[in-house]
Amino acid sequence: MSTKKFARESAVIMTEMVLPNDTNTLNNLMGGKLMHWMDVVAAIAAQKHSNSIVVTASADNISFQQPIALGNVVTLKAQVTRAFNSSMEVFIEVTAEDIPANKKVMTHRAFFTFVAVNENNKPSRIPELVPETPEEIENFEGALRRRQLRLVLAKRMKPEDAVELKSIFNLD
């Protein structure tokens, strides 16, 4: 297995149309349906980086600030921001487009974490990720702090060990 891969190699774009079965009683996209699409597009990005089976370990907060209407075309872009040992963070950006009205808006951004697993469902080592563009470098650098925050919240890391996270609050 190659030990390094570029961030761009994991990029995935998925397009869906909001159909009646995807909506709530207000004719807007169900939040759970959107989260399902986000999980799928992000899992594909994680698979592309790791060349492995992946499982969702966590999804960071997703806020629903504006509804996505029946008939809108939803585009989900996903790309791995950083790889750790067996886990990787994936950034997902969602846009909704009303094509007849020529209106397109960015509706959601979120970070999901996936873990590569082997045939025995045990976490397995993944390639290092190399960021290239300024945006990829910014996401790569922030990923360590976000990882520490989610591991502290999941009680998998002691707050005092979250060194990079603490440094942004000047707690030392």
Ligand SMILES: CC(=O)SCCNC(=O)CCNC(=O)[C@H](O)C(C)(C)COP(=O)(O)OP(=O)(O)OC[C@H]1O[C@@H](n2cnc3c(N)ncnc32)[C@H](O)[C@@H]1OP(=O)(O)O
């Ligand atoms: C695509 C899908 O929808 S899959 C279905 C939904 N997902 C699942 O069913 C996954 C169920 N969970 C699991 O199988 C396990 O908890 C796993 C594989 C995620 C972790 O397994 P563990 O035995 O706890 O492994 P371990 O403690 O060694 O952690 C493995 C990695 O997961 C990371 N991890 C574990 N929990 C979390 C979490 N809540 N948030 C972020 N990362 C996490 C760890 O930091 C570690 O990362 P690293 O190897 O890069 O340092």
